[in-house]
Amino acid sequence: MSTKKLLTSMLVLLIALTFTATLQAESPELNLWQHEFVIDWQGREAVVDFFEENTQLNVDEDYGPAGFDSIEEQFIIQGRTGYPDVLEGTPEQMFTYQEAGLVHSLDEFWQDYEDKDQYPESLLEALEIDGELYGLPYSHNVRMLLYRESVFEEHDLDVPETWDEFVETAAYISENVEDMQGFIFTSEADEVRVMQEFLTFYYQLNNEGLFDDESDPARLLASEEELAEVLKLYDDMYTEGGVDIDERGSDWMRTDYGYTGGDFAMVTVGPWVWGHRAEDDEASDVLDDTGITHPPVHEEGEAATFMEVAPMMMNAHSEHPEESWELLKEVTSKDFQLLINTLSGAQAAREDAMEQDAINQLIEERDDIDEEMAGDWWLAGFSEYADIGVAPSAVSWDRPEDYIIDAIQEVIYEQQTPTEAAEELYRNLDNLDL
Amino acid sequence: MSGNKKKDSFFSRINIFSSFLQKRTLTEKKKITGWLMLLPVIPAFLIVIIFPALMGIINSFTDADIVAMTVGIGAEFFDIVDFIGFSNYMDLFTDGDFWEVTLRSFALVGIAVMLQYVLGLILALLLDEGLKGFGWFKNVIMLPWVVPVASMVVIFNWMTAPNYGVVNMLLETIGLEHLTTNWFGSLAFAFPIIIIMHVWRNMPFYALTLYAGLSSIPQNQYEAAEVDGATAWQKFRHITLPNLKYPSMVVIVLHVLWTFNNFDIIYLSTGGGPVGTTEVMATEVYDMAWNLNLMGRAAALGVIMMLIMMIFSGMYLKLVGGDV
C-alpha cells in the first residue's frame, strides 16, 4: 500500500514540475547575445539602460552567456533553433559559423542601408567571406607597442624601431631597470592572444596575410623562412633576457595586468587595457606614462600589425530576419556606438562614432562619463596607425592557432630550434584543408 | 545479501538462517516491489545519458564535423555525415600523440586518486579521533568541492602568478626567491600543480565518505579485539580496513571516472601546455570536438575512454569482491 502511495505522489510531483515548466516557456520576440550587456564592467549599466530605453523593438532582456567561448559553444549547439536572433563574436568565430551555415549574409540588407558609407572599406573587407558581408563591424582594434615613457627617458633609451633594437632594448631594461622586465609575450597553450601576437609580427614580413582565402582550399602564403624569422624573434627575446625565462607559458592576464601593474616596460596589446584605470590608481599612473607606437619592424619588412574587427551577426535560422536587421542596426547605431566605445575605451568601427566633437559632446551631456576616462589621446594613438592593421584571412582559425602556439612553445621551451619548429609549422599549415 | 564477513557466529547463524527463509518466502510479488522501487530511475537514464551516449558511439564511425554538430540529431544528421568505418580509430592510433596522452591520463588518474585516497583516509581517521578543538573543521572540510571549477582555476592561477601571486610572495618572504616562477607555465611544475588541484578539490570527499564508514563500524568489534589483546595496527588492519572496503570501492571508482573524464581543470589552467606536458585524453576530446572541428574523431576517443573505464571498473570490482 505505502509503496503505491509513494510512487503516486512522486508521479504527481513530476507532472506538477513539468507543468510549471511549460508555463514558463513563453518566447519573446527577439534575442540578442551581447557580452558587454552581461559581463561586469564599469559601463555596463549605462549601456544596457541606454539600449533598453531607446530600442524600438521587443528585445528579451536576457543577453546570453557572458564568455566568448560559451557564446561559441552554445551558438553552435542551438543556433539552428533560431535562438538567438542576433549575436556578437570574434571574426574567427564568424568564419566558423559561416562554414556551418549559421550566420545570415547581410548583403540583401546592406545594399539599402543608409549608413553604409560610414564604414571604412578595410573593416568591411575583414568581415567578408567570398565577397559577401556576414557581420556589421562593431568595434575594432589594432595591436600597438605600448611603452613606459618615463623608463625610456630615465635610461636615455630610444623606442625600438627594428626587431634587433627591440630585443636589445628589452634585454637592456630587464638587466638595468630594477623590478622591471623589458617585454612580455603571451605564450599559454590554447590562448588566442598568442596567435594574435605572432601574427602582429608575422604581418610585417608578409602583409598579404597567412592564408589566401580566395582560393579553395585556402593556400598558405607564408614561407618557411618567414615563419622561422618570427619564431627566432621569440627565441631571441627569451635567450637575451628581454622576457624572463620564468614568464614562459604566461597568459593574457599576466600580459595586461602585468603591464598596468608596472612589471613590464613594453607590451603589444590593444586599447582595452585602458579599462584597468577604472579601479586602480597605479594602473592609471602607468597608463598616463604610456607611449603608443607601431610595433618594431623587421629589418626587411614593412610596418604592419594585427587588426581585429568585431562583427555583429544575424542568425541564419532566425524567424524574424527583418526585425533582426533592425536590431543589428540599433546596436551598431551611431549613438549607441558612441556611448559604448567611449565608456569602454574601444575603437568604434563607424566614422561618425569616432569624431572627436561627437565624443566631447557626449562627455559633456552625460555626467556618468569621467573626462579622465574618455582618454582621447589614447584612442588617437591607436587610430594613428589603424591603416597598418591586417585582418586575419577568412578561414577557420582553430587549427592554425593550435599549430602556431605549438611551434612557439617548442621554441621557447627549447624543444626545437626556430628553424626546426618553422619547418614543422610550415608543413602543418600547408597540409591544412581550410 | 550482506557482503560482510561475520565475526560473531551467533548473529551470522541467524543471518544465514533468515536469508534462507527470506529466499524461500519471497514471492514474485515482493520482487515486483523491488523493481518498482528501481523503476523511476530508468526513463531518466534513457533520456539523459544512454541515448546521447549511443549517439556518441554512432558519431565515432562518421566524419561528423561542425555542420553536423549544429544539426544535432535526426534525419538531417545522417544526410550530412558519411559513415567511414573505423577510420577515426585508425587515425587516433597512428597519431603520434595518442599513446603519450593516454599514458598521461593514466598517470594523472593513478597518482591523483592514490594521493587522494591515502590522504583522505588519514584525515578520516583523524576526524574519527575527535581531536579537541577541531570539531568545527568537519563543517568546512567540504569547501574545496563546492568552489566552481572556473573560479578555482582563476584563483589558483592568480595565487601562483609571478610578482603579485601569494605563492611567490611567500617564497620571497622566506628567502627562497630563486624558486619563484610562473607555476602553470613551468615544464617541471605544471603537471604536479594540476595534481595538487585535483587532490585539494577531491580529497575532502574521500575523508568524508570514509569517515562516515568509520562511524558505522560497531564499537563491539573493537572491544572484542581489545579483549584479545590486539595492537592498534592489528585493529586497523583487521577491523577498520575490511569495514571500509565498500565505501573505499565506491569513492575510488567515482573519482577514477571523474578524474579520467574531467577536462576543465586542465583546459582552463594550462590548456594542455606547456608543450603538451599536461595534455590528457579528456582535454584532447574537448579540443577535437570544439577547436579542431573533428567531432567524429573526438567521439572515437570518447568511446575508447569509455571502454577503458568499463574494463577498469569491471576488473576493479572483481578484484575487491565479486558482489558489487
Add this chain to the structure above:
Amino acid sequence: MSGKSNEKIITLGKYLLMVCYTIFILAPFIWILYSSLRWEPNLFAGEFLANPGGLTFNNYFRAIAGANFGEYFLNTLTISFITTAVVTLLALLGGYSLSRFNLRFKNQIIMAMLSSQMFPHVLLIIPFFAVMSGFKLLDSYTGIVLTHIVLGLPFGIWLIKGYFDGVSTSLDDAARIDGLGSVGILFRVVLPVAAPGVAVTAFYAFMVSWGDYLFVSIISQSSSTRTLTIGLDNFLGATQIQWGPINAATVLTVLPTIVLFAFLQKWIVKGLTSGATKG
C-alpha cells in the same frame, strides 16, 4: 610499552597532522576571503598587508549586483534542494531494492548506471540538447533537475546499497513479523541505521547540482534558470577580470554550503545504534 610520554607524542603528532590538513584545505580560502575584503588595487600590490583605505565590502556589493546574485542564488538553491531530495529518496528506494530483493541482473544494473559516468560529458551535450529541446525541457527547472538527478543518482544508489548491505536483514525480518511493509521497513528500520551513508549521498547529490556548469549552460536560456556557477562568468571578461568581485562571489557561492553541511554532518555520528544491529 605505552608510556605516558609516548602517548603524548602520538597525540601531538595527530594535532600536527591535523594542522597541516587545515592549512592545506583552508589556506586558499583564507586568501580568497581576505582578498575579497581588500580594495581591488591592493590585490596587485604584491604585498600581504598593504591596505591603503582599509578593508571593504565593496566587492560583495558589486558581486551581488553584477551577477544577478539574488535570482541566481534562488535558482541554484531551488534546483539543488529538489535534486537532493529526489536523489536521496530514489537512492534509498533503489539502494534498498538492490540490497534486499536479490533481483536478477543486479550487478549489470549497477554497471549500467555507472557506465553513464564513463562517456566524456563534453560529447554528450550535443545530442543531449536535442533531447531536451524535443521534450520542451529547455530553460526549465524540470530539465535541469532531471539532469542533475541522473548525474547524482548512480553513485547515490551504489553508496546507499553498500550501507544497507551492512545492516543485518534480521532487523527486516523482525519488522516484517511486526507487520511492516517493505517501505515501512526501509524508512523505520533500515534508514536510521544507515544514516551516515544517507547523509553522504545527500551531500554528494547537492554538490553535483550546486557545482554543475556544463549542463546548466546548455539548458538554461534566461536568467530565470541560470545558476551561480554560470553567474561567475560575468566577472571573467575576455580582456578584463573583475578580481575583487570574483573573490567575493566565490565566497558567497561557498558559504551557504557550510550551513548545509553543518546540518547534514550531524547525521554522521558514531554509535547511532548499538553494534548488535550490524551483521
